[in-house]
Amino acid sequence: MNAEVLQVRNLRVRYYTTRGAVKAVEGVTFSLYQGEKLGLVGESGSGKSTIALALMRMIKAPGRIEGGQVLLGGMDLLKLSEEQMRLARLARIALIPQGAMNSLNPVMRVKHQIADAIFAHDGSISGRDADLRIAELMDWVGLRKEVPNMYPHELSGGMKQRVCIAMGICLKPQVVLADEPTSALDVVVQRQVMDTLESVQAQLGAAVILVGHDMGVMAQFVDRIAVMYAGTLMEVGPIEQVFEEPLHPYTQLLIATLPSLEAKSAFRGIPGIPASLLDPPTGCTFHPRCPRAEGICRTDVPASRELRPGRWVACHLQNGGRK
């Protein structure tokens, strides 16, 4: 196994609202290895985007990181000063946020927006060098050399997203977080963007965390997958193994309910609605929707155990290695 480049230990994030504390992330632990693609999959409101923001220390009030460690190359990001974290952002760990392509500055040319990021970290770099770097980035993401001089509205959705990827990697970070990079895009463009992400990662030798809700996209892109539900990780493991033999009931349902192109079949959904993070169910947060829940599931929070090498599951039914 490759070296661990990012270790998240027992991360907890809460949002304090007028109606109470929302437990967005409750004790999440996982590792990211050199050069791998980790998928973080979950429904809306599961807390996956919050994890991405927390890793970047971009959680704003009323949210607060309550505890845990985020070790990037041995350095705990949560203990850095504001200035140190600012320098680490983009240079060592980068985020391509959800809806990034709609957040490009409409009155600035693409190259100035990328240059902004570069200069913010290294004011001493010359304009010429910045231009060279931008040209190199365009090449990496497969955009034409005229693109840096264009405005965002002149680009298609897929091209804008690739500009955002270029911005994200402009300082060659070790870790890239991509939050739903293809959600508003059509299937063809989606594929292009994912291919771009893959080739960029190979060039950089970086590790990628892909946050999303579509298991189909995950199946095609990631090496390992982490399944989130209501703020906790339910299952983590290599993608092929998880698909072939999902151990957690939630994962099983997620995979079973994927529509297929093989043959027509009845639509199957996951019954119930995603758990409220403000007032989560007691014990295992998934128990109200779980087809196999038992008494203990209602009372005790299941701990995450490594049932097989590299496969972690948080489920009472799995204790003792039983299926």
Place this chain on the structure above:
Amino acid sequence: MTALLEARGVSKTFNAGGFFSKKQLVALDNASLVIDADRPSITAIAGESGSGKTTLARLILGIIQPSAGQMLYKGKELDKMDGAERRSFRREVQAIFQDPFEVYNPFYKVDHTLVLSVEKFGLAKSRAEARDLIENALRTVGLRPEETLGRYPHQLSGGQRQRVMVARAFLLKPRVIVADEPVSMVDASLRATILESLLKLNQELGVSLVYITHDLTTAYQLSGSILMLYQGSVVEVGDVERVIKDPQHPYTRLLVGSIPLPNPKLRRSGDKLRVTLDEVSANLSEGCRFADRCPYVTAICRESSPRLYLTEPRRATACYLFKDSPTATSEEVSRASA
């Protein structure tokens, strides 16, 4: 086959550019579609954004008028209907939209849109009867009235909101429901329940559906026939099993090949259909719109736009690869879409 709803060669052109410019944008070019009155059907209209599928939806719903061609309901053109016919059309052809949040007026609880429908179409004679109708409609789509009514839109999940909209459309007991990307803004795991309720409306209550989407997988699972749109033109139409399993038009092939398969063992490794240019300029030339991206492009493709060729009894494709097949007549195209 009597036609309930029919689009006969409809086109829609918009004025692009400013006040003085004559630039035109052809959003939809010569599209035909038929919904059979005799049996309930599910027709999918598939394409990327900018393909004209939303324009076609709005033409079907009578929100906009065609620039060319005719839009007919029960044989009568939409803009020639009188008040009573219009009312009846409004009631019998309903819609569900894409954004489950924007469709609600944030000022009111979700009850408002349900109550309004009952009120405006005179579906109930008393408050109690109205309440019953609404609760019944909610249960039909798998929602519990006590958990849904009395809440504001932001208090429900995206999936719930969309299902309330399905319930609203169902309340009016329509003959046709046009669903414009009803699940694309809903989480993948919640899509099945919404699609299931739509399917139920079709199978148990005989409502015909027009399902507009860019997701071919759900189109395959839900519909009987499919119409593929590319930049405003119909490129392929026919039975969904045939079109998806054996796509003929190069664009359909590209789409089907790009769908992320839910099986990590079947990773797509670079296949033959590579897209050559990723953005296409506003196409004002005479030729086939897909020519710039097509791996099979020939000289004739750039000279003139191919017509729809009837490649199977109920299937038509607009591509010169099939020029040996007979040109499809509009009745044959309509039959292919039904």
Place this chain on the structure above:
Amino acid sequence: MGIASSAARPRNSSAADESILGRFLNYCRRNPQLVAGLGMILALVLFWLVGSLLVDTASARPLAAMPDQEPSWEYPLGTDTAGRNILAAMIVGTPLTLKIGLIAATIGLSIGIILGFTAGYFGGRVDTIIRGVADSILPIPALAVLVVIASVIKQALTSEIMALIVASLAWMWPTRTIRSQVLTMRERAYVEVARLCGLSGPEIVVRELVPNLLPYLAASFVSATGSAILAAIGLEALGLGPQNEPTMGMTIFWANYYGAIIRGMWWWWGPPIVIIVFLFVGLFLISAGLDEVANPRLRRSV
């Protein structure tokens, strides 16, 4: 389906705590500016109401007392050269000034709402006409027009007529801004759904659009009131106001006319200024507080 799914019901809010009153009170707690502003205006209203009970309002008229007296126990704010009890004059004049502002704002905004919604929703020729008229009148300097009108009417001026004069030039800006708001709202998906539900155009305007604009209209009303009062004070300070009513502006006019500043009669020119400042700070705080409501809010997600 496993354990009873009643546990899956969202328990984070009940229908009760989302009532309009509940939301309003909750909002006030989070918006101190709004509360402070409302408080200040309320203080002025109380000044008028309580004051009228404690002080003889008849003494606000000229020749009610010995002129030019300094503040004393009998006349806490002294008297002016015409013999008015200044404290009484303030108590009588404050509601008059407020009244002018409120009447002018109400009329101006009502016209603005009707014209703005009509132009914005129905578009076409109606829109072109309304917009054309409003745009033509807008650039005309209002004070100049008002001066002309007021000097023609002169003696017959009462505070109600002042209000009408100011209102005549107060409707254009609301018309324009409301029209813009309606233009954006018109394309919203819920308007299309309302059409599908069978609502007609005017019904959509009244039932769907107006409620959503209420916060914006409230903010507009406050700023219209402020501008109307300012225009009225401007006219009055030039002497073009109701001669026999002790409004704030008229008091300043008379104080200036009789050279109160040079004569060091601070108890004459001081109080109206204090009240005007208090009034405008209050209005400003309300509009600052409402600002946050008038801007479209981001969707909340957890």
